[in-house]
Amino acid sequence: MLNWLKRPKFDATVERREMPSGLWEKCPRCAQIIYVKELERNAKVCPKCGWHHRLSAAERLSLVVDEGTFEEWDGGMTSLDPLSFPKYAEKAREARAQTGSDDAVITGEGPILDVRAAVGAMDFTFMGGSMGAVVGERITRMFERARERGLPVITFSASGGARMQEGAISLMQLAKTSAAVGRLHDARLPFISVLCDPTTGGTTASFAMLGDVHIAEPGALIGFAGRRVIEQTINQKLPDNFQTAEFLQKHGMIDMIVPRTDLKEALARLLRLMLPHQPAQDARERNDDRAVAGR
Amino acid sequence: MIEPSLAADAPRDEIERRLRQTEDELAQLSKISGGQELDLKDQIARLRARVDALRAALWRDPTPWQIVQVARHAERPKLPDYLSALFSDVVELRGDRLFADDRAIFCGLARFDGRAVAVIGHNKGKDTRENLERRWGMPNPDGYRKAIRVARLAEKIGVPVVALVDTPAAYPGIEAEQRGQAEAIARSILVMSQLRAPIVVAITGEGGSGGALAIAVGDRLLMMQYAIYSVIPPEGCAAILWRDAARKEEAAAALRLTAPDLLAAGIVDEIVPEPTGGAHLDAPTAIAALRDALRRALDAVREEEVPALLSERYAKFRRIGPFAG
Numbered sequence: 001m002l003n004w005l006k007r008p009k010f011d012a013t014v015e016r017r018e019m020p021s022g023l024w025e026k027c028p029r030c031a032q033i034i035y036v037k038e039l040e041r042n043a044k045v046c047p048k049c050g051w052h053h054r055l056s057a058a059e060r061l062s063l064v065v066d067e068g069t070f071e072e073w074d075g076g077m078t079s080l081d082p083l084s085f086p087k088y089a090e091k092a093r094e095a096r097a098q099t100g101s102d103d104a105v106i107t108g109e110g111p112i113l114d115v116r117a118a119v120g121a122m123d124f125t126f127m128g129g130s131m132g133a134v135v136g137e138r139i140t141r142m143f144e145r146a147r148e149r150g151l152p153v154i155t156f157s158a159s160g161g162a163r164m165q166e167g168a169i170s171l172m173q174l175a176k177t178s179a180a181v182g183r184l185h186d187a188r189l190p191f192i193s194v195l196c197d198p199t200t201g202g203t204t205a206s207f208a209m210l211g212d213v214h215i216a217e218p219g220a221l222i223g224f225a226g227r228r229v230i231e232q233t234i235n236q237k238l239p240d241n242f243q244t245a246e247f248l249q250k251h252g253m254i255d256m257i258v259p260r261t262d263l264k265e266a267l268a269r270l271l272r273l274m275l276p277h278q279p280a281q282d283a284r285e286r287n288d289d290r291a292v293a294g295r
Numbered sequence: 296m297i298e299p300s301l302a303a304d305a306p307r308d309e310i311e312r313r314l315r316q317t318e319d320e321l322a323q324l325s326k327i328s329g330g331q332e333l334d335l336k337d338q339i340a341r342l343r344a345r346v347d348a349l350r351a352a353l354w355r356d357p358t359p360w361q362i363v364q365v366a367r368h369a370e371r372p373k374l375p376d377y378l379s380a381l382f383s384d385v386v387e388l389r390g391d392r393l394f395a396d397d398r399a400i401f402c403g404l405a406r407f408d409g410r411a412v413a414v415i416g417h418n419k420g421k422d423t424r425e426n427l428e429r430r431w432g433m434p435n436p437d438g439y440r441k442a443i444r445v446a447r448l449a450e451k452i453g454v455p456v457v458a459l460v461d462t463p464a465a466y467p468g469i470e471a472e473q474r475g476q477a478e479a480i481a482r483s484i485l486v487m488s489q490l491r492a493p494i495v496v497a498i499t500g501e502g503g504s505g506g507a508l509a510i511a512v513g514d515r516l517l518m519m520q521y522a523i524y525s526v527i528p529p530e531g532c533a534a535i536l537w538r539d540a541a542r543k544e545e546a547a548a549a550l551r552l553t554a555p556d557l558l559a560a561g562i563v564d565e566i567v568p569e570p571t572g573g574a575h576l577d578a579p580t581a582i583a584a585l586r587d588a589l590r591r592a593l594d595a596v597r598e599e600e601v602p603a604l605l606s607e608r609y610a611k612f613r614r615i616g617p618f619a620g
């Protein structure tokens with residue numbers, strides 16, 4: 001079991017550092033000063049403006065997976081520096097030290113309101129959630145293992161895209177993970193992709209956009225090309241709502257936008273609907289229904 | 296036959312200076328000999344040989360940035376050149392049946408060595424008018440969706456796909472985002488990874504990140520000697536890394552985007568040789584080399600049964616990505 005499960009529910013040390021007292025924090029969206037404990041009680045959703053603050057992978061998992069049940073898969077994998085890229089080894093070392101994670105994703109199995117699922121959560125605080133060989137390998141293994149064990153998959157993406165420091169090797173992780181999604185689909189197992197703030201570049205251009213159902217968190221930035229690149233290319237300013245979850249839903253890329261506080265329920269409900277033949281814990285409920293109908 | 300006075304390890308700018316000087320002399324001499332009776336043939340031949348030798352010296356060990364420039368060269372052979380030289384009975388298939396026909400991607404049916412294939416390729420233009428229409432070979436989602444449609448047709452009629460890759464990137468635009476650029480790329484990757492038809496990919500110029508990969512998942516990956524394949528353009532990488540796009544030469548080296556780098560990483564299977572200095576200096580030779588490589592690759596993949604092809608294709612990408620632990 002991971003040590004984070006024993007920690008308090010939300011750990012906001014990174015953002016808290018800015019406020020000297022440690023008890024109060026400024027919301028980046030509404031600029032209001034919020035009591036940190038209140039923010040944490042509210043799943044890090046700003047009680048003043050509803051802004052969904054970013055979560056680490058560990059926070060995300062503790063929010064959706066039934067308490068104390070998460071079983072991590074493929075822990076202990078760390079990146080190499082295959083290109084001897086300037087400062088990469090150093091940056092990766094720092095990211096590991098700062099986050100306490102091996103890399104930008106945690107994968108494993110954990111029931112969600114008693115429905116078994118393979119779950120992968122990305123961590124934007126680890127080098128911008130970038131996908132290099134470790135992220136690609138862990139995501140791929142998660143899809144492969146889910147297929148072997150007949151489990152549905154849920155991913156929580158929060159990533160700037162492919163990890164530049166691993167060059168074309170990171171680009172190939174798009175192909176690797178997408179092909180693994182394809183095999184899960186062939187096995188007729190559901191895949192729910194939850195797109196969190198932010199999900200862009202190679203991560204949207206691979207597994208994150210290949211779900212059977214796409215869920216986004218309110219206000220999340222989701223897109224392919226970076227805002228500045230687009231503005232430079234077309235030589236005009238983009239509207240504020242461009243590449244938001246709401247924008248994507250309007251354009252047909254997102255099934256639903258679910259507030260974080262409702263996410264666990266929504267995932268469990270969807271999973272049960274998409275696993276109609278699985279003898280889940282709700283078999284009892286179904287039997288009860290039948291008994292009622294028979295009467 | 297390099298100049299006797301030029302050391303074998305002469306610095307690049309010294310070789311370049313000599314090359315320009317010799318080219319000038321050659322041009323002058325050619326002009327003189329054109330209008331007059333003077334027989335300068337021997338002298339001209341000597342200068343030509345010297346130019347060739349200097350070019351070879353310059354290209355014995357080109358820098359990654361030089362290769363980037365050759366890969367992007369305006370006169371580098373492009374899809375229409377390959378199409379007319381390597382294929383016959385070319386029939387273009389247009390439109391994604393959903394929204395539009397993206398001119399940045401060409402799709403069609405054609406014959407290669409007399410046998411039917413589907414061709415999918417990025418379609419850079421040869422002049423400004425064409426490039427405006429084709430967005431410099433940067434596809435919109437409609438282009439990738441057309442590619443998916445034609446790949447599925449190849450699967451249905453049982454012919455291999457030949458994909459020719461040459462794009463700076465998928466187009467970064469408002470409409471591209473509205474219509475789901477990311478989804479289109481991801482879907483194309485997924486479809487190609489499972490397509491029940493052989494796929495041979497050749498990276499002929501710029502392999503620009505996801506915009507290239509979308510049509511570069513296949514059974515054999517060929518890469519022209521001076522093509523590039525990269526997760527980010529060197530300029531963008533330099534801007535992120537050093538906040539200075541001008542350090543693109545360092546970034547080009549750091550990204551390991553040349554054909555030998557990609558071969559070493561196990562990403563491409565074969566490097567297709569180019570004439571000294573790049574394909575734009577001798578297009579027929581470059582195109583002939585690609586024909587040979589395509590022929591061998593197609594012969595090999597046509598031999599295989601579909602299930603074996605698919606599991607090998609999966610394994611090919613599955614094994615890329617070293618890690619510790």
Ligand SMILES: [Zn+2]
Pocket residue numbers: 027028029030031032046047048049050051
């Ligand atoms: Zn707020």
